[in-house]
Amino acid sequence: MINTLPSMNRYCALITGGSDGIGREFALACAREGYDIAIVALPDPQLATTVRLIEEAAPVRCFSLGLDLTKAGAVEKIVDWVGQKKLAVRILINNAGLGYTGRFEAMPPSQLQNVITVNTMLSSVLCHALQPELFRNAPSYVLNLSSIAGTMPVPYYAVYTGTKHFVYSFSLALRQEWKGRVAVSVMCPGPVLTNHPRHQRRAGHFGFWSRLITLTASEVAQIGIEGMLQNEGLIIPKRVNRWVIRLMRTLPVRLRLRILKKLFIKLKDDYRYEPTRQPSSQGLNAEALVMRRDEE
Numbered sequence: 001m002i003n004t005l006p007s008m009n010r011y012c013a014l015i016t017g018g019s020d021g022i023g024r025e026f027a028l029a030c031a032r033e034g035y036d037i038a039i040v041a042l043p044d045p046q047l048a049t050t051v052r053l054i055e056e057a058a059p060v061r062c063f064s065l066g067l068d069l070t071k072a073g074a075v076e077k078i079v080d081w082v083g084q085k086k087l088a089v090r091i092l093i094n095n096a097g098l099g100y101t102g103r104f105e106a107m108p109p110s111q112l113q114n115v116i117t118v119n120t121m122l123s124s125v126l127c128h129a130l131q132p133e134l135f136r137n138a139p140s141y142v143l144n145l146s147s148i149a150g151t152m153p154v155p156y157y158a159v160y161t162g163t164k165h166f167v168y169s170f171s172l173a174l175r176q177e178w179k180g181r182v183a184v185s186v187m188c189p190g191p192v193l194t195n196h197p198r199h200q201r202r203a204g205h206f207g208f209w210s211r212l213i214t215l216t217a218s219e220v221a222q223i224g225i226e227g228m229l230q231n232e233g234l235i236i237p238k239r240v241n242r243w244v245i246r247l248m249r250t251l252p253v254r255l256r257l258r259i260l261k262k263l264f265i266k267l268k269d270d271y272r273y274e275p276t277r278q279p280s281s282q283g284l285n286a287e288a289l290v291m292r293r294d295e296e
């Protein structure tokens with residue numbers, strides 16, 4: 001346990017998009033470290049379910065704010081809420097993120113804006129807005145979610161990889177500025193199996209390769225929290241993913257792009273609007289899916 005302060009003075013971990021997927025696992029991992037939890041996620045029943053889950057998993061308080069992060073004024077609402085609840089934020093995890101594969105022109109402009117807003121504007125402006133809070137509660141931590149795709153330009157994933165490259169670059173630069181006060185880390189996971197149909201479809205497309213580089217949400221969260229608390233700047237889960245990044249960087253840009261296009265052209269007709277969550281009635285479980293595919 002990192003934090004052993006009495007409960008009323010306990011420091012808090014604020015996680016965006018923390019009600020499901022990787023975000024929920026981050027929240028659980030921070031709760032196990034003794035931090036109170038503050039989740040900001042879409043206002044739907046899943047939020048209340050996750051709050052219960054966290055409070056049952058560890059003796060911490062879990063606060064939740066239902067908010068659509070694509071809407072104007074989201075950052076201000078988060079900062080007001082932190083003030084009203086008197087939350088002592090020591091950990092900020094910018095986890096919420098959106099991304100669609102498919103032809104660039106197939107994505108409606110409103111979705112394009114949502115991806116850019118949530119992935120880039122929100123994470124950077126939230127770091128800025130919570131800076132006084134993070135400095136006051138130092139030593140503090142920021143963990144920003146990029147992706148392996150944020151380290152290379154991927155055709156048919158252009159907007160997502162562009163925004164995740166922003167997160168990667170922004171985080172490593174801010175890390176130097178805030179050194180000694182706030183440990184800023186950026187995490188670049190490969191594919192992660194969540195309950196989202198898009199992630200499951202992609203795993204199907206890439207077959208063997210996907211099996212090689214994919215992790216479950218709980219594995220990614222555990223690696224992320226350990227790396228963040230150990231003040232690692234760049235966290236890339238799984239050795240094979242680190243090799244892929246290194247190998248790609250050694251190749252001339254034109255060759256790299258040709259390889260990536262060849263791999264991702266399969267997903268050129270993939271764009272479709274889907275809700276973030278798969279109805280639980282369909283009983284899909286990411287961990288079970290990994291096991292099933294490993295058995296094949």
Ligand SMILES: NC(=O)c1ccc[n+]([C@@H]2O[C@H](COP(=O)([O-])OP(=O)(O)OC[C@H]3O[C@@H](n4cnc5c(N)ncnc54)[C@H](OP(=O)(O)O)[C@@H]3O)[C@@H](O)[C@H]2O)c1
Pocket residue numbers: 016017018019020021022023040041042043067068069070094095096097098099118145146147148188189190191192193194196199217276277
């Ligand atoms: N899954 C992967 O393969 C993978 C790989 C590399 C990096 N990542 C990154 O890891 C992070 C989490 O991904 P994930 O796969 O767990 O999530 P996801 O299922 O793709 O959903 C995205 C996350 O963002 C939140 N979110 C989406 N739209 C929102 C909105 N309008 N307002 C508030 N919250 C919103 C969701 O929160 P709710 O809980 O409210 O739905 C969810 O936690 C993202 O930044 C993603 O880019 C994922």
